[in-house]
Structures are given as C-alpha cells and as structure tokens.
Amino acid sequence: MNVAGAAPRTGRPIHVHQGDYAVSASDSDMMTSVLGSCVATCLYDPHAGVGGMNHFLLPDAGSDTGRTRLYGVHLMELLINNLLRLGAERSNLKAKLFGGGKVIAGLSDIGARNAAFARQFLSDEDLPCMSESLGGEFGRRIRFWPSTGRVRLMTLTTTSEQIPRTAPTAAPDLSGTSGELELF
DSSP states (O other): OOOTTSOOOOSSEEEOOTTEEEEEOOTTOEEEEEESSOEEEEEEETTTTEEEEEEESBSOOTTOOTTGGGBHHHHHHHHHHHHHHTTOOGGGOEEEEEEOOOOSTTSOOHHHHHHHHHHHHHHHTTOOEEEEEEOSSSEEEEEEETTTTEEEEEEEOOOTTTSOSSOOSSOOOOOOEEEEEEEO
C-alpha cells in the first residue's frame, strides 16, 4: 500500500489484490487489479490529485469477523480515511466501480451482492459514482491512475476448457481479452 508517510512509488504498477487497498498522490502511479465476482472501488479527488483503489471479496463479515480485511465495509472505510490523510476533501471524492461478475455458472451470485453493496455504500455516504462496469458473466482487468481518476477497463472471457472441473492448484488463465475501454 502506498499510504501517507510511506516512501512514494514512481513509475511502477501497484497491484491491488483481494482484501487490499492502495492510495497515492503521485502522477506516475497506476493501480491495477483483476476482478471476477470481487468489486474494486476507485475513489479520487480530482482537485487534490489523489486517489485510491480497494478490492473486496464479500460485502460484509456477517457472522465471520475474523477476516475483516476481505470485506467491503472495512475496505471502503480504510480507503476513504487514507485518502483524507493524503489531502483529499470528502466533498470532492468521486467513485468508479468495477467487477461483480458471475464468472462461474452454478455458484451463488456473490458478484451481484458485492455490486449492490458498493452502490448502496456510495449512496449512503453521498459519494457520486461517475461510471461503473458491474455484473455480467465475465471478469475484468482494470488500470487506474489515481491522481486523475482515469481508468482503462479490459473485459476478460473464459471458456469451459479454462475452468477446471476439480479444485484448481493454480489460478486459471484469464488472459484472453474480448474488449478494452478507457474511462476518463
């Protein structure tokens, strides 16, 4: 995480994994994540030139409070608080939402629950959502430039041959892309 007080990163991508977040005020930073049913929230203050991204697995802890770092409610609060520490003004924050796909048929639609949570959180906190790409039956790879709010979105497709029928020993290859979109 590139948080207030940490040595600044320059010129390298910042990978935001499940249960993680990052914030930055550097013009040269770019954050990236790959999403299936998870949701990433990109928050930025265009006036202060700071922004950040989180990547949550589930909307809330329910009865399991042992792994709070995986949950949306926890990661949203961490993201906002650390942006404010970097100089963002809460009234200037803008959001972009990504992910929430139903990428494996036959399983519960946790992606829809994640997307609903993210939308509701932004609404409850009066944070405007400038754009979103949520739902569908595909994954996404996003690149986010936190100082400007610019996002590049690539949709990822899988085929039945790529999804193992038994428990995988490694993550499936999701490198096939079917589209790319840049959001400013």
